[in-house]
Amino acid sequence: MSNEQTGKQSGRGATVPVRLGERSYDVVIEPGLLTHAGEWLAPLAGRRPLVIVADVNVADHLAALGGALDSVGVGHRSIVLPAGEASKSWATLERLTDQLLALGVERGDHVVALGGGVIGDLVGFASAILKRGCRFVQIPTTLLAQVDSSVGGKTGINARAGKNLIGAFHQPRLVLIDPDVLDTLPTRQVRAGYAEVVKYGLIDDADFFAWCERHGAALLAGDPAARTHAIAHAVAAKARIVAEDEHETNGRRALLNLGHTFGHALEAEAGFSDRLLHGEAVAAGCALAFAFSAATGRCSAADAERVAAHWRDSGLPDGLAAAGIDAPAERLVEHMRHDKKMEAGTLPFLLTRGIGQTYLDRGVALGEVEAFLAAQPRAAASASVTATD
Structure with a gap:
């Protein structure tokens, strides 16, 4: 794998640019990244608190991210949603957007999606439509989300007629990938993510x-x-x-x-x-x-x-x-x-x-x-x- 393919590389990871003109962003891949994610998120937060949206399965990762933000003096609040594909629904989208509005999220703020593909798709779509578009960051915690859904800006929810039929293209401002978080992932979930790698x-x-x-x-x-x-x-x-x-x-x-x-x-x-x-x-x-x-x-x-x-x-x-x-x-x-x-x-x-x-x-x-x-x-x-x- 060449430097041209993966962008900047170090002995432990790589930074891959997604080149989309004014919507360009980096995908940072590094073992242990979650523990110092605050260094990457602080410049995006400015003086505003970050809102982190996670699901109930990633409580430990949510605590680690909160500690990383505390270490650099970035304020943060969290919204925790049910896990699973059923959360990619109109009902959960309505609940999430109401909560984001109640927290006073502004168009220039960054909402952080911490979780698998369901959270990434849902938070991305909510960010695309909230106040006609606010910013968001992807921190994927499953292998499938790390290699597929967190990159590229496809966001959305499911409908009765089928999967991902309602959504929008909305690129993140940054993607942070910590391969170490996969240590806590069930083997079945790792295998499922591996399918997207092989693809x-x-x-x-x-x-x-x-x-x-x-x-x-x-x-x-x-x-x-x-x-x-x-x-x-x-x-x-x-x-x-x-x-x-x-x-x-x-x-x-x-x-x-x-x-x-x-x-x-x-x-x-x-x-x-x-x-x-x-x-x-x-x-x-x-x-x-x-x-x-x-x-x-x-x-x-x-x-x-x-x-x-x-x-x-x-x-x-x-x-x-x-x-x-x-x-x-x-x-x-x-x-x-x-x-x-x-x-x-x-x-x-x-x-x-x-x-x-x-x-x-x-x-x-x-x-x-x-x-x-x-x-x-x-x-x-x-x-x-x-x-x-």
């Missing part, structure tokens, strides 16, 4: 996928060097793509959705619940995208099996059965019809010509996808992905 290799970096095959087990076991390298590489890859296509208008940023069209249908079938975590759905979705590509002659069966094998080796689902999905194909396709990328009745799919060769295909018939899904092995009716760690 970057599948998109356009076959060498990085090979790195994941060699070092993924060490990363999942908590090896600090492997973890920091993977986070920095993934963030740099996303920053590069976002800089080329911030609002997903030229098709380049759409590549980041590899596995998501299939995966969101699986999440919808699971009720957007802990029955199937987002990263697990992405892993299964990537496996299905490769399997569909192989079944339709776009890529080799060997590449599709290589991807599926890596998911199995990593403890992640490699298709419908492993994801605990037994729904009929027509119902899964109906979920896809609600995808926010639907345009003029056509749903673009991220497919592949091989590992590291993902492309956007706008000519896929949903009937062809339905026939493919109908032929896939399914879970027993009572099966589901469950947390074991």
Whole structure:
């Protein structure tokens, strides 16, 4: 991984720039960063207190961040919300915006999102609409949020019709990533985040996928060097793509959705619940995208099996059965019809010509996808992905 890819590097971490003109910002990646985050946040706070929004699962991290702010004399107040995907809702958004207004948040203030992807998406969206836009900082505490949702400015909530259908592009002013916070994360959550790490290799970096095959087990076991390298590489890859296509208008940023069209249908079938975590759905979705590509002659069966094998080796689902999905194909396709990328009745799919060769295909018939899904092995009716760690 070159300096050009990751920006400034030190022996312990890296600073990755997200280059978006006047909306540019840095992603700082450093083990132990949370304990001295006040040094980064003090210049943004000025003389105003910071409001930290967290969920109930990160109480220890909230205390550590509060101590870091106290050490540099920055005032702070906190809002603690329920954990889980259910918090990405109109009801929680209303509650959060009312609380932010009650605390007197001004347009020039910075709201700090401390937590996983749910908190980041929710706080980002609240910041985008509060007083027509205030500023926010991302401090992601899950691997999935560190390598994906905290970078790039996509914010939003879910609707009855589907995931992330209501939202806005709203870039953070700063992203602070401390790989050490992953030490407290359940193993299942780390695996789910790892799916998004591997995705970057599948998109356009076959060498990085090979790195994941060699070092993924060490990363999942908590090896600090492997973890920091993977986070920095993934963030740099996303920053590069976002800089080329911030609002997903030229098709380049759409590549980041590899596995998501299939995966969101699986999440919808699971009720957007802990029955199937987002990263697990992405892993299964990537496996299905490769399997569909192989079944339709776009890529080799060997590449599709290589991807599926890596998911199995990593403890992640490699298709419908492993994801605990037994729904009929027509119902899964109906979920896809609600995808926010639907345009003029056509749903673009991220497919592949091989590992590291993902492309956007706008000519896929949903009937062809339905026939493919109908032929896939399914879970027993009572099966589901469950947390074991």
